[in-house]
Amino acid sequence: MATILVVDDELGIRGLLSDILGDEGHTVELAENAAQARAARERKAPDLVLLDIWMPDVDGITLLKEWSGAGLLTMPVIMMSGHGTIDTAVEATKHGAMAFLEKPITLQKLLRSVELALQRNAPRPAPAAPVVSGWSRPDLEPAPYAPMGSVINHAALQTPTGPSADQVFNLDRPLREARDAFERSYFEFHLAKESGSMTRVAEKTGLERTHLYRKLKQLGVDIGRAKRNG
Structure with a gap:
């Protein structure tokens, strides 16, 4: 599961998103303004940031530009706003935001956007090891023998976890x-x-x-x- 930073000046929004994402097994960090968000980002880069646009001190777009200009935008960012416009969404995307969620945010849209963002940010798996002359690499153990035309249940050969x-x-x-x-x-x-x-x-x-x-x-x-x- 992922570490997700939620940045929003509304206590109710932070609590709601924390409960939902926590139920999904994620670790949730909370920040109510840009200063707390910077500190959380400095402690440990999250896997995903949910960033509100309208905040009292520094707005979300400005913080997004700051991270982008400093090379700190190493994680996907989803912008949130209850008063957003198309121009705002376009500007956020131009500066590195992956998606834009309009408040009130539905559960389905939230979870789908988070899932897509984490999938895009996930490291790609290493190529599968080649199989040569009946031997499976990298451990060089011989592949199970089976008569011609039979099917091997590989899942049954693994130790259940x-x-x-x-x-x-x-x-x-x-x-x-x-x-x-x-x-x-x-x-x-x-x-x-x-x-x-x-x-x-x-x-x-x-x-x-x-x-x-x-x-x-x-x-x-x-x-x-x-x-x-x-």
């Missing part, structure tokens, strides 16, 4: 207990698979987020543990 998609359940128990055990494993699997993202788990399972939270609490699923396993 989280809940498995294939579970064995004790069916010699009351229906309610068996059902709860299945549902608990089902949600733990999806939480680990989606790195604890409640939004993506809700989409995968077809549940509303509020209903999902209630269901996990009812089943005794440790959301924090699932995020760590993910």
